[in-house]
Amino acid sequence: MKTTLTRIVTGISCAILTTSLTLPALAAEAPAKLEAASASISFTCALPEAETATESAGVTYNADGTINVPTDDSVKYIPKDGDRVLCDDGFIYEVKDASRYDNNVFAEGPVGELPEPTCDWSLFPELELPAAEVRHFVHEYGDSMFIRNLYETRRMQYTLYNALALEPSAWRDGKPLATVQLTIPAELEDYNGCFWPWRASELENLVASCPNSRYYVEAWDYYSKGIFQYTRYCVVSL
Secondary structure: OEEEEEEEOOOOEEOOOOEEOOOOEEEOOOOOOOOOOOOOOEEEEOOOOOOOOOHHHOOEEOOOOOEEOOOOOOOOOOOOOOOEEEOOOOOEEEOOEOOOOOOOOOOOOOOOOOOOOOOOHHHOOOOOOOOOOEEEEOOOOOOEEEEEOHHHHHHHHHHHHHHHOOOHHHEEOOEEOOEEEOOOOHHHHHHOEEEOOOOHHHHHHHHHHOOOOEEEEEEEEEEEOOEEEEEEEEEEEO
8 A cells, every 4th residue: 555745735824805825735645554464655745846846826836935916916926024035037036024015104004905996997998917027136235126916006006997987088988098007118218207005086186187098007025135115006197
């Protein structure tokens, strides 16, 4: 009889769209009690190198314990002290202090769930999310990391949709005149306006002042010297 050791992930919990993750753990099934004394027991170990965390966890773990950030908007990565994040350039960035995450002293409170529709969002073109990115920068006084936050990018998108629904001049024949893109092209970075912490009013006021614009949005989690600083919300309106 053979008992196989497998790699599993435990400890997934959600509250207000937050996720707590643990590193993969090894669990072994105990061999069944033998009735025949002559029976022999052998054990094999199956630990595939490509084994990763469950898809619902939002992040995956590599064989060395490093983290791959989410590649979609189903859940956002919530960092923990000691996390080792694999950057796009291969650098492993260790999170030393994540206490500021969704805990900005200037914020009214946690950002909470994504906005609910106040209009028919199907009237807007379906938008494809950009690829996940983890950018690493080397500085004289310590490395920094920017993680593209796809979940918060959706927050910006949905907030714009609901704001546009309140502007009659933003519509013609039942179709929106404004457009929304989920990345900011390099040639428009000089026009980039960023704010933090999250304030829906930043986008709502922008729509009220120029409802027929082309909006480009993206959100980034910013770390410096291993410390989470803030989520940066970026928008361009043309």
